[in-house]
Amino acid sequence: MTDGAAPALQLDDLKVAYRVRGKDRPVLRGISLTIGRGESYGLVGESGCGKSTTALAVVGYLPSNGRVISGSIRVAGREVVGLEGNALRRLRAKDLSMVYQNPGQALNPSIRIGDQVAEVFRIGGAQHADALRRAQQALGKVQIADPGSVMTRYPHQLSGGMQQRVVIAMALASDPALLILDEPTTSLDATIEAEVLDLIQHLQQEFHSSVLFISHNLGVIAKMCERVGVLYAGRLVEEGPVQAVLNEPRHPYTVGLLRCVPRGGVRKDRGRLDTIPGFMASIEEQLPPCVFADRCALAQEICRTEEPPMHWVTKDHGSRCHFHEKAQDLPRVMSSELGKPLIVDRAVTPLLKVDDLAKRFNQHGRQITALAGVSGAIWPGETLGLVGESGSGKTTFAQTLLGLVSPSRGTVELNGRVLPPRLFDRTQTDVRVLQIVFQNPDSALNRRHSVRRILRRALKKLAGITGATADKRLVELTGAVRLAQRYLNVRPNQLSGGLKQRVAIARAFAGEPRLVICDEPTSSLDVSVQAAILNLLVELQAERKVAYLFISHDLGVVRYISDRIAVLYLGRLMEVGPAEVVFGAPHHPYTEALLSAVPTIDGGGRDRIKLAGEIPSAAAPPTGCVFHTRCHRFLGKICEEVEPPLVEVEAGHQMSCHIPLEELRRLQSEPREVATGEAL
Ligand code: SF4
Ligand code: SF4
Numbered sequence: 001m002t003d004g005a006a007p008a009l010q011l012d013d014l015k016v017a018y019r020v021r022g023k024d025r026p027v028l029r030g031i032s033l034t035i036g037r038g039e040s041y042g043l044v045g046e047s048g049c050g051k052s053t054t055a056l057a058v059v060g061y062l063p064s065n066g067r068v069i070s071g072s073i074r075v076a077g078r079e080v081v082g083l084e085g086n087a088l089r090r091l092r093a094k095d096l097s098m099v100y101q102n103p104g105q106a107l108n109p110s111i112r113i114g115d116q117v118a119e120v121f122r123i124g125g126a127q128h129a130d131a132l133r134r135a136q137q138a139l140g141k142v143q144i145a146d147p148g149s150v151m152t153r154y155p156h157q158l159s160g161g162m163q164q165r166v167v168i169a170m171a172l173a174s175d176p177a178l179l180i181l182d183e184p185t186t187s188l189d190a191t192i193e194a195e196v197l198d199l200i201q202h203l204q205q206e207f208h209s210s211v212l213f214i215s216h217n218l219g220v221i222a223k224m225c226e227r228v229g230v231l232y233a234g235r236l237v238e239e240g241p242v243q244a245v246l247n248e249p250r251h252p253y254t255v256g257l258l259r260c261v262p263r264g265g266v267r268k269d270r271g272r273l274d275t276i277p278g279f280m281a282s283i284e285e286q287l288p289p290c291v292f293a294d295r296c297a298l299a300q301e302i303c304r305t306e307e308p309p310m311h312w313v314t315k316d317h318g319s320r321c322h323f324h325e326k327a328q329d330l331p332r333v334m335s336s337e338l339g340k341p342l343i344v345d346r347a348v349t350p351l352l353k354v355d356d357l358a359k360r361f362n363q364h365g366r367q368i369t370a371l372a373g374v375s376g377a378i379w380p381g382e383t384l385g386l387v388g389e390s391g392s393g394k395t396t397f398a399q400t401l402l403g404l405v406s407p408s409r410g411t412v413e414l415n416g417r418v419l420p421p422r423l424f425d426r427t428q429t430d431v432r433v434l435q436i437v438f439q440n441p442d443s444a445l446n447r448r449h450s451v452r453r454i455l456r457r458a459l460k461k462l463a464g465i466t467g468a469t470a471d472k473r474l475v476e477l478t479g480a481v482r483l484a485q486r487y488l489n490v491r492p493n494q495l496s497g498g499l500k501q502r503v504a505i506a507r508a509f510a511g512e513p514r515l516v517i518c519d520e521p522t523s524s525l526d527v528s529v530q531a532a533i534l535n536l537l538v539e540l541q542a543e544r545k546v547a548y549l550f551i552s553h554d555l556g557v558v559r560y561i562s563d564r565i566a567v568l569y570l571g572r573l574m575e576v577g578p579a580e581v582v583f584g585a586p587h588h589p590y591t592e593a594l595l596s597a598v599p600t601i602d603g604g605g606r607d608r609i610k611l612a613g614e615i616p617s618a619a620a621p622p623t624g625c626v627f628h629t630r631c632h633r634f635l636g637k638i639c640e641e642v643e644p645p646l647v648e649v650e651a652g653h654q655m656s657c658h659i660p661l662e663e664l665r666r667l668q669s670e671p672r673e674v675a676t677g678e679a680l
Contacts, residue, residue, distance in 0.1 A: 006077025008178045008210030009035040009058065014071035016050075016057050016234075018283060025283045027053050029234040029291070030071065035178065040204060040211040042225035042242065044218060044257075046526035047497075048280045049231040051214045055180050058212070059096055060088050076177035093123050097171035101183040103163035106170075107155040113139075113166055114151030120173040138169040141206075143199055159614055161192035165199065172207060179204075182214045189389040190553055194597035194608050197224060216526065218261060222246055223599035227316070230254045233281055233291040239310075240317030246601050250311075250319035252296045252330045259332070260531035262560035263601055267579070268383075268538045272334045273531035273560070279496060290322070297331045298323050334535060342381050342542050344563055349416045350377035351547050352401070352434075352515055357410035359396050359571075366619040370396040372571040373410065375646075378515060381545040385562030385579065387555060387594065391615045393571035394551050398517045401549070402436060415514075432462045432511035439520035441504035445492040451503050452488040455510060462511025473510075480543070481506040481536060498529035502536070509540065517549045522557060534561055555598050559583050564652075567591050570618055570626045573646050577653035586664035588655050589633040625658065633659060633667065 014031045017024035028050050035041040043051050056062050058073055060083060073080045075095050083091060100106055108116060117135035118128075126134060132151075139147035142165040155163055164184060171179055181200065185193035201224065204211060213224050221228055221242060228245050230238040230253060238251035249255045259274035266273070278295040281287055289307035293299045302322055310318040321327060359371040371393045378384045386394050399405040401412055403423030412419045414433060420426050438444050445454055455474055459465045465473055478485060481502045492500050501521060508516050518537065522530040538561065540546060552558045558565060558579075565582040567575040567590060575588035582591060596608040611630045616622055622629045628639040638658050646654050649661040657664070 005037075006074065007034045007036050008039070008076060009033075009041075009212060010072070010074040010077075011054070011058075012072040012074075014054075014057065014073060015069040016053055016062065016066060017069050018063070019065040019067075020283060024069065026069075027066070027234050027283065028057065031231075031234070031236050033229055033236060033239065035210050035212060037210055038204075038208040039227065040213060040225045042213045042215065042221035042228040043231060044215060044221055044228060045231035046216065046257075046280055046528065048233075048283075050234040051231055052182060053234075054231070055098065055182050055212065055214055058178075058180065059092060059098055094174055095177040096180065097174060097176040097178075098180040098182065099164070099167050099171050099184045101186050103160065103167045104155060106167045107163060109155050111154075112151065113153055113155065113158070117151075117166065117170055117173065120170050124174055134173075135169075138173050139166065141172070141203065142166070142169040144169075159192075160188055161196060161614060164188065164196050168196070168200065168203070172203060172209065175207060177210065178212060179209045180212045180214070183216065185220065186215070186217070190555070190594060190597045191389055191611050192614065193220075194599070195610070197599065198608075198610075200224065217599070218246060218258065218527075218601045219599040222601050230257070233287060235291045235320065237292060237320045238318065240314070244314070244317045248317075248328075250313050250317065250324040250327050251292075251321045252298050252327050253292050255327050255330045256295075256333075257527060258601065260527040261601065262531075262534070262556045265583075266560060268534075268561050272535050272538070274332045274334050275532045275535070276528040277333050290320075292321075297333070298326060298329075342545065344379050344382040346379050348379065350413075351380045351415060352378040352549075353413040353416075354401070355411050355413070357397070357400060357412065358408050359393075359400060359405060360408045363619070368618045369621060370571050370618055371400065371407070372621075374568075374571070374573055375410075376566060376573065376576060378547050378549060380514065380547055381541060382563045383541065383548040383550050383561050385558035385565040386549060386551045386568060387553070387558055387565060388568035389553075389594075389615050391570070391618060392568040393618075394568055395519070396571070397568070398436070398519055398549065398551060401517065402434060403430075428462075428464075433514045434517070435462075435508040435511070435513040435515075436517040436519060437501070437504050437508050437521045439523050441497070441500040442492065444504045444507060445500065447491060447493055450489050450491055451483075451495075454492070454503065455488075455506055458507045458510035477506050477510060480509065480540065482532075496529070497525050498532060501525065501529075501533055505533075505536065505540075509544075509546075512544070513546060515547045515549065517551070519551045520553065521550075523552065523554065530557070537561065555583075555595060556600075567594070570615065570621050572626060573654070573656065574627065575653075575655045576646075577655075581650075581653050585668035586661055587668070588657055589631050589659075589664075590627050592668060593630075593632065625656070633657075633664075635659065 011031050011033050014028055016028040017026050045051055057068060068081050080091060114135055117138055118131035121131035121134045136147045136151055139150055144150050144165055185196050215221050225242050228242045229236050232253045238245055238254045256276040262273060276295055288304045290303040293303040308320045308322045310320050311324050312318045355375050357371055357374045361368040361370055388394055400407050403426055406421040419430055456470050459470045459473055483502045522533050550561055562579045565579050566573055569590050574590045575582055593609040593611050609632050613630060616629055624640045624642050625644050628634055635658055644656045644658045646656040649655045
C-alpha cells in the first residue's frame, strides 16, 4: 500500500553494486535523499557518477549484473527493494513513470500514437472507447495542437519535440506519485527544449507531480528544480536548495563543475575555462574515504583516512567535505591568464569566402532548399560560430564547404581560389587545409587501429610524411593536443570520450589545416572534459593561427569561443556579426528568441520568448521573411510579402529584418531581453 502523506521518494543509505569480473563493484555508495510531495529534485553529476543507476534502481530496472546491496527505496511510503513480478509491475503502472532522453526509443514505431497512449489507460482498467477518449484528452494536456490527427499518426511522423510530448502524456496518464525525467530534453533544439521544459513545469503545477529530474545541464536544473543533489562516484556530495548550491557551492566538486561552464559572458580572450584534474574513477578502482580526494586540490591527510560526514551549512544545505567552508577557495587548475592575444586581420584576403551558396535537394519528389544563397567569409585565425535550430542548414553548409555535397549554385573560395565543388576533384592541399572534427569522434576513428596507426595514416595522407619524420611529428602532434604518449598503443574504444576527441583533433591537425570545421565537438562530453577541449582548441588557434567554423547548439559555448557569429534559419543568414554584438541587444528577432530559450545557471532566461510552432519545412518555406510565421516582432504584410535583404546595420554587423536597428534597440531595451542575453 502506498501512503498519500509519505514523501514521493525516500532513499535511505542505498547501496548498489554491479558484478564485474566476478566481484561486486560499488556504484551507489549509500545514497540518502527525500523528495517531498509536489517537489522537483534535480540530480546532477558527470558520466559514471551514478545518476542513471539511481533512477534504474528506483524503477527496478537495474541491469542483470546489478543489485541493491543494502538500504531502502520507498516510493510514496512503500518499500520497493525486493518487489518482484506483479507487485513491481503494478508499482510501475501506477506509482512511477519514467521519461528517457530519446523519445523515439520509448515509442513503438509500428503502433499509432493514439493506441499507444490509450494502452496506458487500458492497463489502468479503462474500456477501449474510454481509453481512446482519455488518450486524446491527455495529448491535449501536453499542448499538442491537433490531438485527433496526432492520434492517427506513427511516431516517425512526429518531430522529436512532439514525440517527447507524447511520452510525457503517457508518463502522466497514471497520475504517478513520482515522475522520473532522465535527460528528457538533451536531444532537442534549444527552442523545443524550452517549450518542453515549460510544459513540464506547467503540468507539474497542474498535477502536483513529484519529480526526480536527472540532467548534466546545470541551467536546466536551475530552471526546473527546487532542490538539487550533486553525485560523485556514487556518493551524494552536496545537497540543498538549487540557488544555494549553484550560487554558494560548498563542495569542491560542485565548485569545479560550475567553473567549467562558460557563462557570465566569459570569452576566450578574457580567460581560460577551468577544468577538474584527472578522471572519474572507474568502477573497478578502490576509492579513498573521500571519494573526490584524488581530484581535489584542497585534499589533506584526513580526507584519505576519514570519510567526511554530511556537514549541514544551513538546515537544508549540506556538503560532504571536511573543509566545506573553504570550498570556494579551491585553487584553479588552469591559470586564467592568457598568452598573447591573436589579432584577426580582416584587411587581408579571407581564408574562406562563400558567395551565394545554395543547395536544393530532391526528396521524395519534393524540392528541399537546404541553403538559399549564403555569402560570407572567414579570416585566418578567427572563429566563426554557426548557430540555428535543426533544419536551419548548418550541416549542409559544412558539407558543402568540405565538398561532400555539391552546391546547386554559388562558389567556395579558399585563399582566393575557387575550390572544385566535389571533394573528389580537390587537390591534396585543399583536403589538408580544410578539415573537420565531428561531434562523435568514433565516426572519425577506425576502431580496429591503434591511436599510433590512426595518426600515422593521417600524417601520411594529409602531410605526406612517413618513417622517422612521421614518428617525430607524431610526438609533436600528441604533445600539441596534450595526449600522453602511453595512449599511442591503445585503440579508440579503450579511451574516454574526451581522450577520443583529442585523438580526432590530432588527426584533423596532422596536415597543418588552415580551417577546421568543428561540428558540435563537445556536445557529447561532460562539462569538465568540454572545458579542457575548448581550452585546447583556443590554444591551438593561438599557436597556429588556424580558423574555426564552430557549429554548436550550446550558445554559451559558441559565445565563449567565437569572434563572430552567424545565425542561420531555413538556409538563410538572419544575422552575422561580432559575438558580443550578436549576443548583446539589439539583435535579430530570431537570435533574440534563441537567446531567451536558454536556461541559465544564474536563473536568466525564465521569461522566454515563445516562438510559434516549429521550424517550417524547407520544402515550402514561408513567403517574404521566412521567419514571419514564428516571429514575435512580426510587422504585418511587409514581412509576409517582402524578403528582407541581409544588410550591414552597423560596422561588421549584418541583419535581415524589416525593423530598423534603432527600433529594434528600443524594442529590445526592456530589462527582460538584456538580462537573458547577458546571463549566458
Ligand atoms: S573532504 Fe577533502 S578531498 Fe574531499 S572534497 Fe573535501 S577537501 Fe576535497
Ligand atoms: S522581417 Fe518581420 S518577420 Fe522577419 S524577423 Fe523582421 S519583424 Fe520578424
